[in-house]
Amino acid sequence: xxxxxxxxxxxxxxxxxxxxxxxxxxxxxxxxxxxxxxxxxxxxxxxxxxxxxxxxxxxxxxxxxxxxxxxxxxxxxxxxxxxxxxxxxxxxxxxxxxxxxxxxxxxxxxxxxxxxxxxxxxxxxxxxxxxxxxxxxxxxxxxxxxxxxxxxxxxxxxxxxxxxxxxxxxxxxxxxxxxxxxxxxxxxxxxxxxxxxxxxxxxxxxxxxxx
Numbered sequence: 001x002x003x004x005x006x007x008x009x010x011x012x013x014x015x016x017x018x019x020x021x022x023x024x025x026x027x028x029x030x031x032x033x034x035x036x037x038x039x040x041x042x043x044x045x046x047x048x049x050x051x052x053x054x055x056x057x058x059x060x061x062x063x064x065x066x067x068x069x070x071x072x073x074x075x076x077x078x079x080x081x082x083x084x085x086x087x088x089x090x091x092x093x094x095x096x097x098x099x100x101x102x103x104x105x106x107x108x109x110x111x112x113x114x115x116x117x118x119x120x121x122x123x124x125x126x127x128x129x130x131x132x133x134x135x136x137x138x139x140x141x142x143x144x145x146x147x148x149x150x151x152x153x154x155x156x157x158x159x160x161x162x163x164x165x166x167x168x169x170x171x172x173x174x175x176x177x178x179x180x181x182x183x184x185x186x187x188x189x190x191x192x193x194x195x196x197x198x199x200x201x202x203x204x205x206x207x208x209x210x211x
Contacts, residue, residue: 020032020062021114025114025118029056056127060128063123063128067119069112074105077101089146099194102173105173106176110183116174135173169197
């Protein structure tokens with residue numbers, strides 16, 4: 001009897017998450033009500049509060065596993081590179097690692113496309129609205145840390161330029177999904193985009209580019 005109750009609880013919870021995911025994907029957080037989700041899931045609105053404390057809590061449970069999972073992967077890749085011995089952290093050695101890292105990131109995004117479309121297009125009014133800011137800050141911090149260990153090679157990149165470059169770099173990871181590209185085309189785009197940024201940074205590091 002206890003196991004049956006647990007199964008019923010988990011089944012209803014899973015149904016609520018599935019219905020909510022579809023609703024948020026179509027209409028965004030602001031365009032969805034708990035009442036409409038309850039009707040689609042065939043439960044009362046009050047029953048939802050036995051599973052989630054609010055509409056935003058429900059939204060969090062829909063997107064957080066994928067959203068937090070991607071950021072954890074992103075940060076782990078940064079930490080992995082910065083932990084390499086100095087001879088493996090040269091700018092030239094960085095390229096192969098960067099391209100492989102982007103492959104893994106794009107694969108993760110395409111493993112959970114609906115969740116990232118919801119975050120990108122339907123998260124207004126939630127804490128996820130500024131989701132990309134986490135990646136931008138991580139990218140900026142890792143660049144500054146790399147600069148310190150590389151003897152100031154990136155001193156020509158000031159704060160404003162670093163902010164703009166980091167933001168475009170991060171946005172470029174999600175753009176293929178937003179534009180409707182298939183996984184294979186997204187990977188090809190990510191590779192070209194990565195090459196562009198790598199060699200762009202390399203050009204800024206050359207003597208005479210700080211003026």
